[in-house]
Amino acid sequence: MNDALALFFIIVGISFDLFGCIGLIRMPDIYNRLQASTKCVTLGTCGILLGVFVKFGFTAAGVKALLCIIFLLLTSPVAAHALARGTHRSGVRLWDKSVCDKYADDRKK
């Protein structure tokens, strides 16, 4: 039962990783690519690590996997936000079919 549940979580995680990477190829713009690839952190890799926790239970390896999940959930949005801010400040244009750019309006004020 434990092994089957762990396999289920790992398969969900790998599917989210795969769809995130397809988005990384397919999307037309750097900001859209960033949005697609951030999804596969919180649901993809954290799903795989949740599978590790279910497989090992409350042993040393399982608790370390749980700590790694908490660390990823705290740090990955920070990294993505810093990357988006740095990209916008370095002067990369948006896609030409994008409709609004609030950050540029805020910086003009």
Next chain:
Amino acid sequence: MKFLRWLIGFIILTGLIIGIFLFLKVNIATRLMLYLLICFLFSMFRIFKGPTPADRSVATDMVGILVIGFCGIMAVYTGKDWYVDIAIAWALQSFIGVLALAKFLEGKNFDE
């Protein structure tokens, strides 16, 4: 022409995914790792092709995240717990590396 390119990409992608699932007679761990290998190939494509440096930074971040998942799968299917230690260390250094890349993109010095 655009539709033809879209169709070729779609056929190759679904062929890879369904082909690994149906026609390859290997065990389940190897199959999962082959799916992760496809993800690595996509990220490597974005690193080589990406028009701006920011694209390459995003793809590099993605490779770091995928390595963490790879370590998790290795820990489950070999039974050794030190792979989770490698995952934690890799998460830490990937976070710091991405922050440094973002500062570098912004065009400032590191002490600001």
